[in-house]
Amino acid sequence: MTVLPPELFNYRDLGGHSVPGGKLRTGLLFRSNAVVGLPNDIAVRLGLRTALDLREPGEKLAEPPTAGPAQVHEVELIQADPAAPHNLRPFTHWLAENRGHLLAEAVRVLAHEPMPTVLFCSSGKDRTGVLAALVQSALGVAEDAVIEDYARTEKLMPPDYLALALERSRRAGLPADQSLDDFGSPPDLLLAVLDGIRERHGDAAQYLVDHGLDRSDLDRLRERLVEI
Structure with missing residues (x-):
């Protein structure tokens, strides 16, 4: 088992969950906080082949990704849009309601x-x-499993990281009214976002298709990640 540096406190496998007719394979798709400062030998042992960086140019310039031999792909979800809210709850809703085409592009990369x-x-x-x-x-x-995975991040964040996150926000020019509450991952927030997606699109798969993802891309991702 590869021991990760403490800086990668939020690195974890997205697989293992049951789905209709099977379960998600493990060892293929991971989520993480910024993959920076990762020693090359550990990156090699992780076996990563692709890294998908969702950050803005300033974030990447301040902390360039270090993913070893993995090919880094970039999908900037905010794109410095001045309309993007600065606080957690409105920002998360804004992301789902205004960045569907970019989220679909990110899924295309994964596929x-x-x-x-x-x-x-x-x-x-x-x-x-x-x-x-x-x-x-x-x-x-x-x-409930999707929401549990989302909420887990708040429990994994080291106490000293919160101060760093606030400092990053200040450097990025975000307003001083941000509080530590903006660095949580409350289950009811994701539930509300998923409810909104259901109301407007029926389900998450149709949301992605409505925002430009081809059904064949979704089928390809399913073939890669679902084991019967």
Whole structure:
């Protein structure tokens, strides 16, 4: 078993969950906080072939990804949009309601690029959390398991990381009214987001298709990740 550096506190497998007719394979798709400062020998042992970076240019410039031999793909979900809210709850809803085409693009990467793959943002919580939830939901993972995985991030965040996260936000120019509450992952928030997706699109799979993902891409991802 590869021992990860403590900086990768939110690195974990998205597989293992039951889905209709089978379960998600383990060892192929991972989520994480920013994959930076990862020693090359550990990156090699992890066997990663693809890294999907969801961060903004300033975040990547300040902390470039270090994923060893993995090919890094970038899908910037915020794109410096001034309309993006700065606080957790409105931001998470905004992401689902306004960045569907980019979330679909990220899923397209997951469907076609070599695995194992890790997807990540800064804390591996909001952007990563929404994308991970969409993937799991689209593949048929039960909603309570999807929400439990999302909420787990808050429990994994080291206390000293919260101060660092606030400092990053200040450096990025986010307003001073941010509080530690903005660095949680409350289950009711993701439930509300998934409810909104259901109301507007029926389910997560249709949400992705409605935002430009081809059904064949979703089928390909299912073939790669679901074992019967």
